[in-house]
Amino acid sequence: xxxxxxxxxxxxxPEGENLVLNCSFTDSAIYNLxxxxxxxxxxxxxxxxxxxxxxxxTSGRLNASLDKSSGRSTLYIAASQPGDSATYLxxxxxxxxxxxxxxxxxxxxxxP
Amino acid sequence: xxxxxxxxxxxxxxxxxKVFLECVQDMDHENMFWYRxxxxxxxxxxxFSYDVKMKEKxxxxxxxxxxREKKERFSLILESASTNQTSMYLCAAGWxxxxxxQFFGPGTRLTxx
Numbered sequence: 624x625x626x627x628x629x630x631x632x633x634x635x636x637p638e639g640e641n642l643v644l645n646c647s648f649t650d651s652a653i654y655n656l657x658x659x660x661x662x663x664x665x666x667x668x669x670x671x672x673x674x675x676x677x678x679x680x681t682s683g684r685l686n687a688s689l690d691k692s693s694g695r696s697t698l699y700i701a702a703s704q705p706g707d708s709a710t711y712l713x714x715x716x717x718x719x720x721x722x723x724x725x726x727x728x729x730x731x732x733x734x735p
Numbered sequence: 736x737x738x739x740x741x742x743x744x745x746x747x748x749x750x751x752x753k754v755f756l757e758c759v760q761d762m763d764h765e766n767m768f769w770y771r772x773x774x775x776x777x778x779x780x781x782x783f784s785y786d787v788k789m790k791e792k793x794x795x796x797x798x799x800x801x802x803r804e805k806k807e808r809f810s811l812i813l814e815s816a817s818t819n820q821t822s823m824y825l826c827a828a829g830w831x832x833x834x835x836x837q838f839f840g841p842g843t844r845l846t847x848x
Contacts, residue, residue: 654835655835657836664842664844665842666825666839666840666842667825667827667839668839669836669838669839672834672835672836674835714837716835716837720766720783720785721829721830721837722780722783722793723768723770723778723780723827723837725777725779727775727777
């Protein structure tokens, strides 16, 4: 059964720092991997999707990488801002109906 | 952008009541999903549907049922609500043939008293 782990569980940084969030998964037979952001009490916002054949995706200050063989993904956030404060979730989709298995998230706080 | 809407942001029900949570998507996505989110347990899949009238159990289907009579609408039904079903419920839609992204609704915070 697929298991997804995110490290660290919480992270606090000053504004302007570059940071890396980590995600690992146990079964490399995935269809894709998606990073989400969740603000308190709200739904999930899709940030980046990496297909299983891709190595990385970029959107603005965000860069996500995927190493399927080792079961790892990282989300790099450049020049962090207080507005980046949220919980970041990593999820892997299976090769059938693309059901997502989620990690428990990294809670990020960026202080001014 | 895909828009996924859920019928209520907050809902309070009594034990034993039948509860309907509605989800509507506007981008012709084939797959729709219901998840629940609990502190310390993360998001877990309850049910999903890959086509009209088709449904499959997820990881925690007990106490729930679903209905998908139209492509854009996916309903989650709590047949007899219990206090352990107090949770945040999130609906998602995905796969249109153009994109594999899953898009989520704003969530329904359900409290069962």
